[in-house]
Amino acid sequence: MAVTLHDVARLASVSIKTVSNVINDYPHIRPATREKVEAAIAELGYTPNLTARNLRSGRTGAIALALPDLGLPYFAELAALVIQEAEAAGVVVLVEQTGADRTRELDLLRSPRLKLTDGLIFSPLGMGQQDAAALDVSFPLVLLGERIFDGPADHVTMRNVEAARAATEHLLAQGRRRIAVVGAHEGEVLGSAALRLQGYRAALEAAGIGYDETIIGYTTLWHRANGADSMRELLARGGEFDAVFGLNDTLALGAMRVLQESGRRVPDDVAVVGFDGLDEAAYSIPSLTTVDPGRAWIAKTAVSTLLERIAGAVEVPARTLLADYSILERESAPSA
Amino acid sequence: MAVTLHDVARLASVSIKTVSNVINDYPHIRPATREKVEAAIAELGYTPNLTARNLRSGRTGAIALALPDLGLPYFAELAALVIQEAEAAGVVVLVEQTGADRTRELDLLRSPRLKLTDGLIFSPLGMGQQDAAALDVSFPLVLLGERIFDGPADHVTMRNVEAARAATEHLLAQGRRRIAVVGAHEGEVLGSAALRLQGYRAALEAAGIGYDETIIGYTTLWHRANGADSMRELLARGGEFDAVFGLNDTLALGAMRVLQESGRRVPDDVAVVGFDGLDEAAYSIPSLTTVDPGRAWIAKTAVSTLLERIAGAVEVPARTLLADYSILERESAPSA
DNA sequence: TTGAAAGCGCTAACAC
DNA sequence: GTGTTAGCGCTTTCAA
Numbered sequence: 001m002a003v004t005l006h007d008v009a010r011l012a013s014v015s016i017k018t019v020s021n022v023i024n025d026y027p028h029i030r031p032a033t034r035e036k037v038e039a040a041i042a043e044l045g046y047t048p049n050l051t052a053r054n055l056r057s058g059r060t061g062a063i064a065l066a067l068p069d070l071g072l073p074y075f076a077e078l079a080a081l082v083i084q085e086a087e088a089a090g091v092v093v094l095v096e097q098t099g100a101d102r103t104r105e106l107d108l109l110r111s112p113r114l115k116l117t118d119g120l121i122f123s124p125l126g127m128g129q130q131d132a133a134a135l136d137v138s139f140p141l142v143l144l145g146e147r148i149f150d151g152p153a154d155h156v157t158m159r160n161v162e163a164a165r166a167a168t169e170h171l172l173a174q175g176r177r178r179i180a181v182v183g184a185h186e187g188e189v190l191g192s193a194a195l196r197l198q199g200y201r202a203a204l205e206a207a208g209i210g211y212d213e214t215i216i217g218y219t220t221l222w223h224r225a226n227g228a229d230s231m232r233e234l235l236a237r238g239g240e241f242d243a244v245f246g247l248n249d250t251l252a253l254g255a256m257r258v259l260q261e262s263g264r265r266v267p268d269d270v271a272v273v274g275f276d277g278l279d280e281a282a283y284s285i286p287s288l289t290t291v292d293p294g295r296a297w298i299a300k301t302a303v304s305t306l307l308e309r310i311a312g313a314v315e316v317p318a319r320t321l322l323a324d325y326s327i328l329e330r331e332s333a334p335s336a
Numbered sequence: 337m338a339v340t341l342h343d344v345a346r347l348a349s350v351s352i353k354t355v356s357n358v359i360n361d362y363p364h365i366r367p368a369t370r371e372k373v374e375a376a377i378a379e380l381g382y383t384p385n386l387t388a389r390n391l392r393s394g395r396t397g398a399i400a401l402a403l404p405d406l407g408l409p410y411f412a413e414l415a416a417l418v419i420q421e422a423e424a425a426g427v428v429v430l431v432e433q434t435g436a437d438r439t440r441e442l443d444l445l446r447s448p449r450l451k452l453t454d455g456l457i458f459s460p461l462g463m464g465q466q467d468a469a470a471l472d473v474s475f476p477l478v479l480l481g482e483r484i485f486d487g488p489a490d491h492v493t494m495r496n497v498e499a500a501r502a503a504t505e506h507l508l509a510q511g512r513r514r515i516a517v518v519g520a521h522e523g524e525v526l527g528s529a530a531l532r533l534q535g536y537r538a539a540l541e542a543a544g545i546g547y548d549e550t551i552i553g554y555t556t557l558w559h560r561a562n563g564a565d566s567m568r569e570l571l572a573r574g575g576e577f578d579a580v581f582g583l584n585d586t587l588a589l590g591a592m593r594v595l596q597e598s599g600r601r602v603p604d605d606v607a608v609v610g611f612d613g614l615d616e617a618a619y620s621i622p623s624l625t626t627v628d629p630g631r632a633w634i635a636k637t638a639v640s641t642l643l644e645r646i647a648g649a650v651e652v653p654a655r656t657l658l659a660d661y662s663i664l665e666r667e668s669a670p671s672a
Numbered sequence: 673t674t675g676a677a678a679g680c681g682c683t684a685a686c687a688c
Numbered sequence: 689g690t691g692t693t694a695g696c697g698c699t700t701t702c703a704a
Binding site: 047048049050051054055060061062070071073076079080083084092093095096097112113115225228253257260261280282283285 | 383384385386387388390391396397398405406407409412413415416419420423428429430431432433448449451452560561564589590593596597615616618619620621
Binding site: 017018021058 | 674
């Protein structure tokens with residue numbers, strides 16, 4: 001591992017500049033010289049020391065991706081897409097987990113660890129609008145998610161309100177009138193839960209249906225167990241409903257399980273719609289109708305936007321980029 | 337971001353060595369000097385340039401984790417654990433996806449991109465025993481999985497044969513005698529599928545039950561859809577069985593869905609056991625009995641073993657470290 | 673077309 | 689207890 005430019009230069013009887021030229025495809029090199037150098041590189045098995053190159057160039061060729069937890073399917077699938085896009089652009093990805101903890105998220109933004117990368121794609125879950133100023137950092141940053149809006153950084157996100165409204169309207173179109181919700185967050189005004197609930201209410205209102213608190217299930221987290229617990233509580237309350245809107249797929253899958261355990265048939269007695277377009281939602285029993293909020297586009301756009309900033313688009317003001325959504329219709333809530 | 341040691345030194349009217357001493361907690365510094373330096377650091381908002389430090393020290397403080405695809409729940413959960421362990425040790429993790437492609441796996445081992453890290457935790461899925469020599473690399477490497485054994489690198493893995501045998505015995509103990517398999521790999525002798533099938537056969541043999549090819553389902557990949565397809569084929573063949581052993585949880589969940597669609601009750605008509613101990617296996621309907629092959633231990637041990645090698649345990653010969661397994665008994669295959 | 677040499681920001685001998 | 693200085697391996701003016 002100790003083969004350097006000098007070693008190659010010595011073996012090829014040229015200067016290190018010439019070797020460097022060969023490596024960096026500098027055009028004006030005499031073919032004979034090039035061959036001599038390439039032979040020496042091959043013989044010694046030389047590979048450039050990226051750390052040294054980075055120190056010179058000020059770039060690392062790596063970006064950081066910070067998200068709550070890879071154990072959550074939504075973020076695992078998002079990370080898979082981001083890494084894939086980054087690789088296509090010749091960049092590696094350093095993954096940080098924040099555990100959805102506000103303090104850890106704020107710490108991360110100040111961490112010297114980020115110095116190992118050229119920029120950050122950041123999906124916070126603990127921070128809120130009051131922390132927007134913390135996003136005013138000195139390195140390229142792309143924000144994901146819906147915890148903070150109109151911050152000082154580029155923001156790639158989904159049309160939560162419209163997509164949730166479309167999901168609700170999908171249920172209304174089948175004649176469902178009592179649509180329960182699983183996964184609402186008490187008192188929240190921003191964030192995925194609040195925005196999706198807002199879309200749900202807008203759809204009800206447009207259809208002339210009143211909002212009924214008794215069929216809204218609250219949870220703190222969005223694991224499958226929370227969806228199951230929330231549904232148990234809704235059933236215990238005794239409120240009637242003929243459909244369920246899970247504010248994400250994981251919740252919807254947990255809720256659907258409890259519905260079936262209770263003897264209700266899905267979709268005959270109760271139709272279920274989720275949100276996220278997870279792969280696994282296609283394989284539940286029944287398969288889950290859901291909204292794809294445009295994850296693939298979000299990953300692709302987050303990477304390309306970050307790389308543009310890194311390449312020097314500093315003067316451009318921060319933008320908000322919104323993905324298009326689509327309904328993935330499956331068995332848990334079929335049309336008609 | 338252009339604040340360097342020199343800037344701090346100038347402001348504090350000391351030499352850069354003194355600043356460096358303060359930053360690195362060198363003990364013998366006069367308190368007054370330390371305060372002066374710390375004040376200057378705070379005023380300028382100095383943070384060390386890790387790239388420069390790395391070039392000097394030859395360390396990067398990062399490790400690489402290469403796996404097939406974060407979209408596969410097993411690997412996503414593994415990555416989550418590895419990153420968590422690494423963070424506890426003050427190391428960041430760069431994640432590479434190889435898509436289970438042998439060529440990409442071999443390329444990765446030679447990639448200069450790895451120069452950004454101090455070592456690699458590598459979980460191949462395309463390479464085989466014939467590629468063992470490619471693991472003889474010049475950087476610290478820890479191998480995961482069961483594609484290659486007795487290679488030149490430390491290997492952290494699970495007791496596949498014993499764990500699969502235990503899973504099969506769990507079914508036998510309930511009086512099941514016709515145990516179908518989902519996910520076998522045609523003609524494979526090494527690899528997870530082959531080893532687990534071997535454990536299955538050992539259990540049957542010990543119980544005096546013959547091996548019946550007609551109830552062995554083959555797949556190439558281990559997605560949920562493959563488990564479903566494999567089960568459809570088994571049912572179409574018309575072979576009788578009262579239990580199913582899915583060679584991983586994802587396969588088992590797909591197979592279970594098809595069983596239920598076909599009108600069979602789980603576990604009454606057919607009991608199902610998976611393998612991996614995925615979180616989501618606890619939330620299927622019915623919840624899936626599975627084998628936890630010791631994932632948490634594997635992640636922890638992979639990280640600590642790699643860090644030991646990085647710290648210089650070069651002379652120690654390559655070891656194989658085996659995790660303990662446990663049966664997670666749930667509804668799909670309850671005792672008695 | 674190629675060589676010499678400066679320096680990216682830091683650490684660690686070695687001096688004082 | 690603190691300062692000077694030589695590199696880590698590379699890229700890149702500037703000369704030749």
